[in-house]
Amino acid sequence: EDQVTQSPEALRLQEGESSSLNCSYTVSGLRGLFWYRQDPGKGPEFLFTLYSAGEEKEKERLKATLTKKESFLHITAPKPEDSATYLCAERGGSEKLVFGKGTKLTVNP
Amino acid sequence: EAGVTQSPTHLIKTRGQQATLRCSPISGHTSVYWYQQALGLGLQFLLWYDEGEERNRGNFPPRFSGRQFPNYSSELNVNALELEDSALYLCASSLDDRGDGYTFGSGTRLTVV
Numbered sequence: 001e002d003q004v005t006q007s008p009e010a011l012r013l014q015e016g017e018s019s020s021l022n023c024s025y026t027v028s029g030l031r032g033l034f035w036y037r038q039d040p041g042k043g044p045e046f047l048f049t050l051y052s053a054g055e056e057k058e059k060e061r062l063k064a065t066l067t068k069k070e071s072f073l074h075i076t077a078p079k080p081e082d083s084a085t086y087l088c089a090e091r092g093g094s095e096k097l098v099f100g101k102g103t104k105l106t107v108n109p
Numbered sequence: 110e111a112g113v114t115q116s117p118t119h120l121i122k123t124r125g126q127q128a129t130l131r132c133s134p135i136s137g138h139t140s141v142y143w144y145q146q147a148l149g150l151g152l153q154f155l156l157w158y159d160e161g162e163e164r165n166r167g168n169f170p171p172r173f174s175g176r177q178f179p180n181y182s183s184e185l186n187v188n189a190l191e192l193e194d195s196a197l198y199l200c201a202s203s204l205d206d207r208g209d210g211y212t213f214g215s216g217t218r219l220t221v222v
Binding site: 032034036041042043044045046049087089094095096097098099100101102 | 113140142144149150151152154157159164165167197199201210211212213214215216218
């Protein structure tokens with residue numbers, strides 16, 4: 001069965017301290033690698049979709065990259081409002097998305 | 110454009126009862142997906158409906174069921190509730206062949222006591 005593993009489970013950063021979140025997946029025939037942001041008690045909010053190795057997408061302080069078995073979410077100079085749980089998901093042969101457990105990011109002022 | 114709407118926001122039920130959760134997708138979206146997010150377990154796929162038909166089902170017992178109506182809204186029913194069914198239930202919708210993932214609702218928080 002397809003698996004998505006995210007690391008670290010939790011990450012604490014100081015405001016302005018850049019870092020990266022990791023997402024590794026096992027599916028062959030990837031039909032999309034997705035990143036979402038989830039705030040407490042809310043539904044996930046779509047951030048990015050990546051389709052092929054080498055692809056990159058950016059949005060404000062976030063940049064997502066994709067290799068053949070991993071994706072990274074780079075956070076540059078984060079602010080407290082970037083605090084959230086970041087979820088990674090892959091879509092393989094079936095239409096459903098398979099999610100990782102997420103990385104809980106806390107950015108301290 | 111209205112997003113995915115779910116009701117109720119919160120639901121408290123007693124063990125053994127039945128719960129019904131509702132979802133209205135974004136206008137024009139024909140696919141509806143249900144996920145369970147229990148504490149510490151991440152999002153677990155429950156059901157996928159498209160054009161009124163159940164297309165795929167996750168590893169959940171048959172007491173989790175649902176349906177999709179002609180207007181593409183959807184219902185999730187959970188029978189014989191157990192304490193471990195307490196979770197955030199999320200509904201998402203997408204166009205059938207859209208490549209940018211799902212749009213999620215805010216969820217229904219189900220508490221079984």
